Amino acid sequence: MVSKKVRGSTTGRPIMALLDLLGRRWVLRIVWELREKPRRFRELQELIGGASPTIVNTRLRELREACLIEIDPEAGYRLTALGQELLKLFLPLHLWSEKWAKAVRES
Amino acid sequence: MVSKKVRGSTTGRPIMALLDLLGRRWVLRIVWELREKPRRFRELQELIGGASPTIVNTRLRELREACLIEIDPEAGYRLTALGQELLKLFLPLHLWSEKWAKAVRES
DNA sequence: TCCTGTTACTACATTTTATGTAGCGCCGTG
């Protein structure tokens, strides 16, 4: 039973489960920080701004259960093929976020 | 001062502020549920699965401050032009989530 | 062998955030 019941997603619709997973604190950030190369636990923790090890570990576990990241004992945590696909969908956010920040600042 | 200090995003980099905002509980879900048409407060609350009015209101305020949604007194809450752009970036997620769910199930 | 450092975590008390339920004030209809 890999697709364990995720918080509030009782519909069974994948998009809801995904939005729920990605909407948890630090999850988007973790995936983002793994975009370049694998990272070790502590390195990752510092990159995302010093979240507690408790929650970092919890999220890493959830992401592993979701097949988005995996552990390479040689290199640390890295995105799976699936995780990389997801990241690709998110890359345009980087560019868009600049535009957004500008618009918000001017409002 | 619109770009108020968001949780943990001290870098000033827009992408970090954006990931932080979108990583808050219910935010992705709210944007998603506004994809088709404007929704009223209570309607939205039920669509996303019955989050408390307290938090729904908090998130709606944050999203308004981020210029992603706005209120139309006639119709309720709706995405701004900026919000719709963001949503467009997320639409591929819908299709991808099906593939992801399948892969996770088989793992 | 013992010391030191690095790794990935876990424990737990405190603080922050979300929930659940109730209810308020405003408006339009009958």
Added chain:
DNA sequence: CACGGCGCTACATAAAATGTAGTAACAGGA
């Protein structure tokens, strides 16, 4: 003027995240 729908707000309880400390495994050096 009662009624229902609207967008909230109040507040006590419950859940989640933080901060700090510490554990256990492994590696290299004296």
